[in-house]
Amino acid sequence: MSQAADGHHVNPKHEQSHGMDHPASYYVKLWALLLVLLVISIAGPMLGHKVLTMITAFGIAGVKALIVAAFFMHLNVEKRFVWYMLVTMLLAVLMFFLGTAADVMKYEGAHWTKPSAYLYTEEFKKAFSGGEEHDSHDAEDEDSKALPYVPYGAKATNGAMGHSSPKPEHH
Amino acid sequence: MTTHASADHAHGADNHGHHELTFLQKYVFSTDHKVIGLQYFMTGVFMGVLGALASYVFRMQMAFPGASVPGFGLVTPQIYNQMVTNHGTIMIFWFAMPVLIAAFGNYLIPLMIGCDDMVFPRLNRLSYQIFLFSAVLLIASFFVPYGGFGGAWTSYPPLASNPVYNQTPYGAPMWLGAVALEFVAFLLGGINFITTLMNARAPGMKMYDIPMVVWMIVIASILFMASVGPLIAGAAMLLFDQTLGTGFFDPARGGDPLLWEHLFWFFGHPEVYVVLLPAMGIVAEVLTVFARKKLFAYRTVLWTAVATGVLSFFVWAHHQFVAGIDPRMANIFTVTTLLISVPITEMSFVYIGTLYGASIQLSTPMLFAIAFIVEFLIGGVTGIFLGASGADIYFHDTYFVLAHFHYTFVPIAVIAVFAGVYHWFPKMFGRYMNDTWGRIHFWGTAVPFNGIFIPLFYTGMAGDHRRTFDHLNFPDLARADLIFWRQFATVSLLIMLGFQVIFFINFFYSMFRGKKAPANPWNANTFEWVAASPPPHGNFPTLPHCYRGPYEYSVPGRATDFWPQNEPAPKT
Amino acid sequence: MWWLLGSEITIFGGLLICYIMMRIMYAPWSEAAAHTNTLAGSINTFVLLTSSLFAVLAHHAAEHKNGKLAALYLWLTIGGALTFLVVKSIEWTNEIRHGYTITSNTFWSFYYTAAGLHGLHVIAGATAMAIVSFDCLRGKNLQRVEIVGIYWHFVDIIWIFLFPLLYIAK
């Protein structure tokens, strides 16, 4: 940012220096492209393929976001530091994900397990009694392991769908 | 962005017609950065006094458990928890941050970079109003039924998220709401600082000509901005947990209490550097002025500050080593934590190096600045015990931790602030503060401060745990020596608080009756001393031009030992 | 402005990362997600994309110093925002009627929190645009059209990510 700060002196007319004279139809074309992408992302899941859904949904979301950011928000002609700053913010969020995922995203790890999470998953499935397709391999792998013991944290509550909060057992 | 910033800026300048303003315009709805800065300062100091009184109440309880505290009454566990929680919250969010960043930032940034005001004056005013409202909300939370929030400033769920557990159904959401509003206020303020520095510098002021304190405040603002977002989202989630009964942090409903810990400390650790860096900046200014010496290796200081800021995003889980995170992660975070000691050490060495070959005048601000380095070094070294995973198993959540971070936060938020106040008081009010009383105040602050926290290192090593309202409930901690040191710490606190009265008398007396000060009483180089004392609305008669770096003191071959930034080089 | 957006990125980023982590962990949530109304989500995506187009056209007009046209486009954008909110409220009414409230389970908690936070931004953006449009009519402060436009595109981008996360991934 420091480099940018240097070159960032008051420059009220900088926009004129970048060509901004696209005709209105240029934006309409971009818009049409975005709509096509939208249709694909909605149609993607209908093919019923998990990986394909992920690609169409999130890949296209990324592409759409880039198009909007670059062309509608004129990031393509903004100063370079804006990109750096936005990407830095995204990296900060990514950093948070990397540090946190090992604890929050797992059912168990080195020397710890989350019995309440197993229990929650079970009850969740029961609540949606349909339960025909559990195509998620993850959850089933984990579920196949025996529940070690019913933990306090989960036992004291009314279960996954319960509205009331757990009450302390004794004071 | 630049365009609009400067356009708004021009717009703001138009509004600043130099006509007489009514009282309301001048103080309540002022958009002048100096007024807003002083408002932040006064509000922050007021909250700081509240926080200090809270510490009086619970330290008395620690030293004399069960006895009625003079001037307060009996301390119940509920009151104790509430005091501890709000002491921490107030001191960090309503004292350190507003005074160090908002007050000094607002007051100094436009003056030091040579412009007439912030680029978004009205955003600035909005930021202060939100901040003031959040302070009122926090104070109000003491007086609702069931009392204020008492779940520690970290506010870990499920204790914080469920009234069944924390037993403060109204205090907890109000506390959380106040903190969230405060974050919003500082986000707005931070945006303003960053944009101002980028767009409104005096002509000729290059990157390495910016005074260090401005850099530090801006880097701190950037850190704040990049780290606080997830916690704002987290605060919304916790608020819904508290009020609507959602289950974001309830393990029985798929939530995870550790998620909050991560959200909190992902912000919480950069926050330490958010308040540290401005204090470092203030000390750099004071040191150079009173040592009549150029800052040792300006670029090194700047880049170590940047490196500290970047690294601070990688270390947060060292607050959670034994909090149930995966033990393998602790190794990674130990490495990063030890790594962050490198730039901080280097910065400290550079500050000491600045004193080499200097001509030191031990005035009150200088005494405080040197005390900052002395005490902060202790705080930094004791931090290594806590950052190293193996030692942290024992020290986690003991009074050792408490003493450690007070050894960083008190130099930052108290000692460096005093250095700054004594240094810039002539600029703010056009009068000197009394130097003799200043020195008495200094010794009455710096010595008892060590008297408070060195004993607490000891009791922490002996196993005193934090936030325990009566250690005598634990037979191992009812030892005579520990009881003695707890009382010693409390008495030191009373002495230190007593000496602050001198400061307030000196401050308010000097404001009206002090000796008149000229525009540049310390013969300093930076732009704020070019303006009159106190600076009028609009700051400078003509906006200055920058010719050199801020620390050109004792340049050989010059008649005077300072060389202001706005003075053109003599023609050769 | 860009700094504001940067901080917004971390706010939404933080929330979405929490959601993503739990979503990946709890595969059965897809069954709750199956109850979201993809049609309403799609319509809203379409509405927001279109309003983004109007916003950029408003900026385009403002560049050419055509305040009246810029105001017209801004009002079209606001129309998009209102349509978005109407669709959203119909959708939420239906869902709440089916018993899916914010406390039903944590998926719905995330659903309402994320979409609600986004909805607040939509309202804020629409309000800002309304204020700017009055200035535009008088030909004042035309550069502000770009600021609200950028903000609006940002709101759009957030939705572009929310849409697959909340509606499509099942």
Add this chain to the structure above:
Amino acid sequence: MLNWIIQGASSYAGQIDNVIVIIAVLGGFWLILAEVALFYFVMKYRRSRAPKAMHVTGYEHEYKKWIHWPHYLVIACDLVILVFAARAWYHVKQSMPEHIDEDIRVVGHQWAWEFVHQGADGKLGTADDINLVDELHVTVNKTYRFHLESADVLHSFSIPRFRLKQDAVPGREIIGWFTPTIAGTYDVPCSQMCGLGHGIMGGRIFVETEAEHRLWLDSVTGKTAANPAHGLGKLASTQGGN
């Protein structure tokens, strides 16, 4: 060093104390060096003694090296600390001894510890489990594996004498281990803010010799009269651990 203040009483207390000593020595060295340099400069370069300051940018090699060399040495010290800290950490938190003598379950409640001893059959989760409130009975020099849980909010299972600390997180079961080495009775405070009663939430751990432990076991299982030595012994409801 720490033993002077509080005697360590577990197999790994010494290792953790060593880490602390190493940090104290290395950190203390730099601290004292820096403080001495600082005070020396302040004394030597007072205005009365040094009326004119030097002009040093800090980029000259002769001065810069004074910053750079210490800075590399600090990195080296950090590495040493890292190695010792990580080894202690690995030993205490990441590894599990091959041989475990007994399992115990520790459950944090607002505001008491519930300790489940495995009883005569040597298994947790059976009918003869012994549930006690705020009382944990172990035998000296035996290795224990604890299963830590919380019934409500965050707690932290802390035995300062053992240099042991681990938070109890609701919804999680966290395991760890310890081997007491000195018989005695020690505090088991909660070290994580857990609400109003946080300040009174303290159990006791009774580290007993083999014979004492047997005596205690008999007293709770009703074979003999209550052991006067542990008159506090109160049986908790047997709601847990099934």
